[in-house]
Amino acid sequence: METINISAQKEKIQQVWKKRPLIISGPCSAETEDQTIETIVGLSKLGKVDVVRAGIWKPRTRPGSFEGIGTKGLPWLQKAKELTGLPMAVEVATPKQVEDALHFGIDILWIGARTTVNPFSVQDVADALRGVDVPVLIKNPINPDLELWTGAVERIDRAGIKDIGLIHRGFASYGNTEYRNAPMWHLAIEMKLRYPELPFINDPSHISGRRDILLNVAQKAIDLDYDGLIVETHCNPDKAWSDAKQQITPEQFGKMLDEIIWRKEDKANIDHQTLEKYRQQINHLDDELTQLLAQRMKIADKIGEYKKANGLTILQTNRWNEILEKAIVKGEKAGLSKEFVTKYFDAVHMESIAHQTKVMND
Ligand code: PEP
Ligand code: MN
Numbered sequence: 386m387e388t389i390n391i392s393a394q395k396e397k398i399q400q401v402w403k404k405r406p407l408i409i410s411g412p413c414s415a416e417t418e419d420q421t422i423e424t425i426v427g428l429s430k431l432g433k434v435d436v437v438r439a440g441i442w443k444p445r446t447r448p449g450s451f452e453g454i455g456t457k458g459l460p461w462l463q464k465a466k467e468l469t470g471l472p473m474a475v476e477v478a479t480p481k482q483v484e485d486a487l488h489f490g491i492d493i494l495w496i497g498a499r500t501t502v503n504p505f506s507v508q509d510v511a512d513a514l515r516g517v518d519v520p521v522l523i524k525n526p527i528n529p530d531l532e533l534w535t536g537a538v539e540r541i542d543r544a545g546i547k548d549i550g551l552i553h554r555g556f557a558s559y560g561n562t563e564y565r566n567a568p569m570w571h572l573a574i575e576m577k578l579r580y581p582e583l584p585f586i587n588d589p590s591h592i593s594g595r596r597d598i599l600l601n602v603a604q605k606a607i608d609l610d611y612d613g614l615i616v617e618t619h620c621n622p623d624k625a626w627s628d629a630k631q632q633i634t635p636e637q638f639g640k641m642l643d644e645i646i647w648r649k650e651d652k653a654n655i656d657h658q659t660l661e662k663y664r665q666q667i668n669h670l671d672d673e674l675t676q677l678l679a680q681r682m683k684i685a686d687k688i689g690e691y692k693k694a695n696g697l698t699i700l701q702t703n704r705w706n707e708i709l710e711k712a713i714v715k716g717e718k719a720g721l722s723k724e725f726v727t728k729y730f731d732a733v734h735m736e737s738i739a740h741q742t743k744v745m746n747d
Contacts, residue, residue, distance in 0.1 A: 395518065398472055398492050401435050402520055402548055406647065407584060407613030409474060410638055411438040413628040414451060415458035422465055423620040427635030429469035433642050436493060437465065438474045438615055442482050443627055444499040451626040459489035466490070474522070478506060480513035487517065495522040496537060498554055498591075502526040507537045511544035520548035522586065522615075529556040529572055535579065550584035551576060552615060553606075555592035565594020565631070568602065574609065590617040590631045599633065600641050610650045616641070678733070685737040689744030699741045705734060 401407070410428055415421040421439060428434045439462055443453035462473045472492035477483045478500045486494060494514075500506045501524055514521065521541050526533040534551070541549055553573040555566025577585045587606030589599045603614055619625045622632035633641070692699060709730050716726035 394472075394490075394492070398520065399548075401472055402550075402584070404435050405612055406607070407436070407586060408434050408642065409436040409438050409586065409613065409615040410434050410618045410635070411474075412440070412619045412625070413590075413617045413632060414440040414443055414626055415454055415461055416451075416626045417454075418461045418464075420620055421458065421461040422468065424618060424635060425465040425469055425471065427620060428618060428638070429471055431635060431639040431642070433639065434471065435613075436474050437462070437469075437471045438495070438617075440627070441475045441486070442478060443476075444478055444497055445627075446499070456485045456489075459485060459491070462491065463489050466492075476500075477510060480509050483510060483513040483517075487519065491519075493520045493522065495552065496524060496541075498524045498527045501537045502528065502530075502533055504533070504536055504540070507540045511540040511546075514541065514544045514546055516545065518547070520550065521546050522550040522552050522584075524552040524554050524588070525556065525573070525576070527557045527566075529567075529569055531572060531576055531579070534576055538580065538583075550586060550612075551580065552586045552588050553592075553611075554588035563598070564592055566592050568592050568605075570605070570609065577611075584612040586613045586615050587611045588615045590615070590628070593631055594628075595630050596622075596633055596637075599631070600644055603641065604645055607645055607648055610648070678736075681733070682736060682740050685740045686744050689741030692741065693745045699738055699745065 412421065412424050425437050425439075428437065439458070441453055441458045441462075442455060443451060445452055459475075462475070465471070466473050473490075474493035474495055475486050475491050476497045477486055477494045478497060483494065496507065496510060500510070523534070523537050523541060526537075538549060538551070553568070553576070555564060555568050556572070558567045573585075587603065589602035589606065592602050593599050599616065603616070606614065616638055617628060617632045618635050618638045619629075619632040620634065622634060623629055625632050689699070691697075709727065712730050713723050713726050717723060
């Protein structure tokens with residue numbers, strides 16, 4: 386009987402894992418049995434949540450704050466699962482936590498940002514997972530290092546885990562910014578391109594660190610074709626023992642899900658010809674830009690030869706600042722942001738310097 390139940394549950398998790406968008410929600414931490422059950426039952430009533438998240442062990446950056454209720458909270462999740470039928474996900478950082486979570490029938494595990502940074506810890510978790518059939522979500526490391534994130538994927542993959550997913554929760558940065566953890570979307574997208582087959586989930590809660598921009602961050606993720614969201618919810622957010630500022634009630638989460646414009650990478654019933662026409666125009670312009678840049682670099686080579694013959698330096702700061710200032714003014718008139726023009730011209734300048742350096746040293 387037990388084996389039939391387990392395989393039926395595994396089958397269900399497989400279905401859930403494929404669902405798009407995949408919606409994961411629950412408290413930052415399981416605090417008490419009542420708070421855990423009330424929050425999860427509230428989420429279940431929405432009928433829109435696929436997986437419940439709840440922190441049982443909380444790695445906190447500084448000591449002295451709530452570090453999780455521990456194994457004692459796992460039966461509460463078991464009870465919540467019985468009540469709602471929803472699969473449960475928890476964060477694990479040590480072999481013992483993996484063992485306990487699996488013992489209490491937790492369906493999905495995740496590796497937190499403070500664990501992904503540490504290859505020894507990730508390897509310990511991976512070793513504990515050998516031979517186990519459970520999906521594992523891997524959060525980005527605290528610091529903006531895609532190699533650490535990739536390394537964690539490789540370690541979990543080599544342990545034989547079939548279902549791996551990625552969670553983008555933003556990157557720590559120094560000083561006060563709009564975000565608790567800077568999203569650095571370009572980095573996340575690079576990771577998504579490295580692993581196009583893995584579910585790519587956005588965590589607007591830990592990126593935002595506050596309620597008022599949760600929807601914006603989530604919408605941006607959906608616009609960028611993320612596969613799902615993981616959002617922290619609490620029956621009484623202001624009284625939460627961890628991450629109070631960023632949690633919302635299940636009802637507020639329901640509203641947020643209604644407000645998101647759900648976009649898809651492709652749809653069967655739309656006019657593909659129009660999109661195709663625009664894409665061809667873009668391809669054509671990109672080809673032209675490449676040709677123009679190549680021409681520009683040929684001229685840089687000639688300048689390099691001239692500078693070499695006349696003993697002049699490659700870098701001419703004043704000349705470059707002049708070029709950049711003019712380009713920013715022209716760009717803004719043409720509808721290009723100062724940020725883009727600066728980045729673009731810096732990249733062109735670097736390539737030009739590389740060409741001239743080569744000519745000088747030939
Ligand atoms: C969490 O999900 O509650 C958590 C601790 O997140 P992160 O690992 O992203 O900081
Ligand atoms: Mn949290």
